[in-house]
Amino acid sequence: MxxxxxxxxxFNKQLSCKIxxxxxxxxxxxxxxxxxxxxxxxxxxxxxxxxxFDLKRNDGAPLAVQGPINHPQFHMSVPITITCNFGxxxxxxxxxxxxxxxxxxxxxxxxxxMIGLGIKELNGxxxxxxxKVLDEVIA
Amino acid sequence: MTEENSTDHCGDANKAFTSSQGQLLVGxxxxxxxxxxxxxxxxMFLGSAEPECLDEMxxxxxxxxxxxxxxxxxxxxxxxxxxxQRLAEQFTRRYGxxxxxxxxxxxxxxxxxxxxxxxxEYMRNxxxxxx
Numbered sequence: 623m624x625x626x627x628x629x630x631x632x633f634n635k636q637l638s639c640k641i642x643x644x645x646x647x648x649x650x651x652x653x654x655x656x657x658x659x660x661x662x663x664x665x666x667x668x669x670x671x672x673x674x675f676d677l678k679r680n681d682g683a684p685l686a687v688q689g690p691i692n693h694p695q696f697h698m699s700v701p702i703t704i705t706c707n708f709g710x711x712x713x714x715x716x717x718x719x720x721x722x723x724x725x726x727x728x729x730x731x732x733x734x735x736m737i738g739l740g741i742k743e744l745n746g747x748x749x750x751x752x753x754k755v756l757d758e759v760i761a
Numbered sequence: 762m763t764e765e766n767s768t769d770h771c772g773d774a775n776k777a778f779t780s781s782q783g784q785l786l787v788g789x790x791x792x793x794x795x796x797x798x799x800x801x802x803x804x805m806f807l808g809s810a811e812p813e814c815l816d817e818m819x820x821x822x823x824x825x826x827x828x829x830x831x832x833x834x835x836x837x838x839x840x841x842x843x844x845x846q847r848l849a850e851q852f853t854r855r856y857g858x859x860x861x862x863x864x865x866x867x868x869x870x871x872x873x874x875x876x877x878x879x880x881x882e883y884m885r886n887x888x889x890x891x892x
Binding site: 631632633636638647649651653654655656658660665666667670672707708736 | 777778780781782795796797799800801802804806808812813814815816818820835836859861
């Protein structure tokens with residue numbers, strides 16, 4: 623038989639949880655050259671963005687250049703380039719992606735990643751909650 | 762074929778996504794199939810088992826007005842119809858739902874039809890994982 627095995631959990635992490643009281647599906651998988659991340663409250667893929675780091679991560683560049691710096695008196699974002707591959711390209715979604723890169727383990731990504739982010743009410747509280755979940759999802 | 766029957770998803774059963782992973786053998790080469798069944802759409806990744814890359818992705822869906830199948834490549838080469846797009850259109854036509862396909866296998870004219878045949882067989886045998 624050509625098919626050797628079937629497993630019912632196909633990704634590094636796949637879970638369903640409540641974010642700001644709304645059921646949210648999260649799927650994460652680290653491919654060899656890219657990370658794939660889907661966070662959706664719509665039950666399907668709402669959009670798909672490619673995110674590339676402008677500075678190669680962990681390449682000896684000082685933290686002050688690579689970011690993020692989350693200090694009350696001085697903040698610096700991780701420099702990234704976001705490209706919308708699919709779905710509605712909205713400023714709020716791009717801001718959300720940048721926030722998650724700054725505030726979660728997403729900035730540990732060695733290469734680039736793809737993200738689908740479909741949140742019904744995108745605000746600071748929701749994004750903080752997502753960042754917290756992502757820190758658990760991304761080992 | 763061996764199957765592991767443990768389910769690993771939580772939350773509302775009606776809403777929760779279902780994912781699965783399988784392996785195809787073509788000659789001595791191994792390929793990994795990953796699927797994510799969502800509400801009304803399916804995402805599938807097919808690639809060489811080692812290293813498993815993500816280079817290409819396409820989406821296809823059926824137009825509600827005239828039933829026509831429309832597909833497009835959203836990641837990777839845009840100059841011609843990619844294998845991902847061709848497969849996405851084929852699966853959408855067959856199963857009547859939106860399909861995202863990421864085809865990342867290095868194949869030639871000999872192995873491509875064999876891989877596709879095994880993929881079709883795998884999907885037929887495990888239809889509930891995809892639709």
